[in-house]
Amino acid sequence: MAQADYDIIIVGGGMVGASFAYALKNSAHKIALIEAFDFKTTQQPSYDDRGIALSYGSQRILDTMGLWQQLAPHSTAISDIHISDRGHFGATRLSAQQENVPALGQVILARAMGKVLNQAMSENTTLDILCPNKVIALNHQSNQVELTLDDDRKITSKLIVAADGANSTIRRLLDLSVTEQDYQQTAITANISTERPHHNRAFERFTEHGPIALLPMPDNRCSLIWTVKTGDETAINDLDDTAFLARLQTEFGYRLGQFTQVGKRGHYPLKLTQTDQPIQNRIVFVGNAAHNLHPIAGQGFNLGLRDVIALADVLVDETEDCGRPKHLHDYQQWQQRDQDNVIKATNLLVRLFSNNNPVLGHGRSAGLIALDLIPPAKHWLAKKSMGLGKKQPRLARGIAL
Numbered sequence: 001m002a003q004a005d006y007d008i009i010i011v012g013g014g015m016v017g018a019s020f021a022y023a024l025k026n027s028a029h030k031i032a033l034i035e036a037f038d039f040k041t042t043q044q045p046s047y048d049d050r051g052i053a054l055s056y057g058s059q060r061i062l063d064t065m066g067l068w069q070q071l072a073p074h075s076t077a078i079s080d081i082h083i084s085d086r087g088h089f090g091a092t093r094l095s096a097q098q099e100n101v102p103a104l105g106q107v108i109l110a111r112a113m114g115k116v117l118n119q120a121m122s123e124n125t126t127l128d129i130l131c132p133n134k135v136i137a138l139n140h141q142s143n144q145v146e147l148t149l150d151d152d153r154k155i156t157s158k159l160i161v162a163a164d165g166a167n168s169t170i171r172r173l174l175d176l177s178v179t180e181q182d183y184q185q186t187a188i189t190a191n192i193s194t195e196r197p198h199h200n201r202a203f204e205r206f207t208e209h210g211p212i213a214l215l216p217m218p219d220n221r222c223s224l225i226w227t228v229k230t231g232d233e234t235a236i237n238d239l240d241d242t243a244f245l246a247r248l249q250t251e252f253g254y255r256l257g258q259f260t261q262v263g264k265r266g267h268y269p270l271k272l273t274q275t276d277q278p279i280q281n282r283i284v285f286v287g288n289a290a291h292n293l294h295p296i297a298g299q300g301f302n303l304g305l306r307d308v309i310a311l312a313d314v315l316v317d318e319t320e321d322c323g324r325p326k327h328l329h330d331y332q333q334w335q336q337r338d339q340d341n342v343i344k345a346t347n348l349l350v351r352l353f354s355n356n357n358p359v360l361g362h363g364r365s366a367g368l369i370a371l372d373l374i375p376p377a378k379h380w381l382a383k384k385s386m387g388l389g390k391k392q393p394r395l396a397r398g399i400a401l
């Protein structure tokens with residue numbers, strides 16, 4: 001049997017696949033990363049203008065990986081999160097000061113994140129980046145997996161890490177089932193300028209038409225994620241800028257004064273997609289390829305990053321076969337509960353806060369008031385949204401791999 005070309009092949013160079021490649025930069029493994037889109041093109045769908053809220057835990061991980069110094073100039077700290085419910089009494093505030101951390105999280109544009117990750121990967125001379133290249137076929141051989149690329153090249157590896165996004169090609173090639181929940185919601189995104197300074201506050205406002213998040217960005221802009229019922233996004237996107245801002249203002253209110261400008265708008269249909277069996281023989285699914293979440297709680301990348309640092313931790317010291325079932329089992333043991341918890345919590349938030357049932361409305365405003373009055377509950381929520389509070393892999397504990 002010929003020697004496999006690689007110890008690990010990563011399919012997908014989005015934020016999760018690229019972070020995984022970088023996390024293993026000091027390992028002795030022979031690694032290739034295959035990405036369909038040229039990193040320099042503005043068409044690369046993973047690195048668009050969406051604002052990504054990085055949890056405090058993710059910031060710590062990226063810092064330990066040696067990436068934070070490059071990311072910091074592009075990011076804006078979140079000092080407070082203000083959560084409120086339109087048309088109901090009650091609001092809650094989470095604050096970095098109360099949680100005794102320098103910031104609750106950081107906001108960075110996916111595009112900026114992509115530039116930094118791409119630069120960092122290109123400096124890693126031991127990583128083979130095959131880009132632009134698509135995987136089009138997969139073939140299990142004894143003790144390795146063979147991938148065929150769109151230029152007819154065939155390459156083999158002991159382990160395939162599928163980081164190829166919500167519509168994973170690897171999942172399709174293996175004919176694996178998914179559990180899907182279509183929320184019938186669409187997220188409209190844009191960068192917004194406001195009359196009053198945000199003072200590093202993030203806002204999550206629940207309305208009867210869906211949640212609105214405004215995340216702080218440089219130059220007193222905010223990154224908007226406005227969730228609407230699917231079908232409604234067309235009429236909203238058809239509005240000219242003035243009418244769009246007026247509509248948003250009605251939904252959000254005047255906490256940041258008048259909205260003055262809106263940038264390019266994007267929209268994303270929202271559904272939960274989960275690969276039913278994310279561990280296969282010599283193949284593991286991570287990030288959106290394993291679980292594509294509603295962005296309501298800003299947890300998709302944060303969870304995907306925790307996936308890949310746990311996987312890196314399990315694999316880094318292996319000297320012979322990264323595809324051993326034991327490694328994939330250990331990884332699953334480590335991450336399964338985290339994934340289940342985040343998916344459950346995100347689903348609960350979507351159901352609770354996307355419903356205009358008046359009873360639910362009163363219930364949730366009571367919840368928000370209670371949360372504000374009961375510091376331990378608030379502390380728990382803050383800890384969760386910062387990505388802390390479970391057994392941590394080395395990179396999350398400040399120990400480099």
Ligand SMILES: Cc1cc2nc3c(=O)[nH]c(=O)nc-3n(C[C@H](O)[C@H](O)[C@H](O)COP(=O)(O)OP(=O)(O)OC[C@H]3O[C@@H](n4cnc5c(N)ncnc54)[C@H](O)[C@@H]3O)c2cc1C
Binds near residue numbers: 016288289
């Ligand atoms: C509006 C919005 C706001 C969000 N806000 C937040 C937030 O605040 N915080 C947060 O943590 N998360 C947030 N998320 C989620 C976050 O964006 C995703 O979780 C994250 O981008 C997933 O990255 P990924 O690398 O797993 O997948 P993707 O970004 O989908 O990357 C997959 C990559 O695989 C490549 N690929 C696909 N098929 C092939 C193939 N056959 N061969 C080779 N390459 C292939 C693709 O080109 C792509 O580059 C948000 C999402 C949305 C939509």
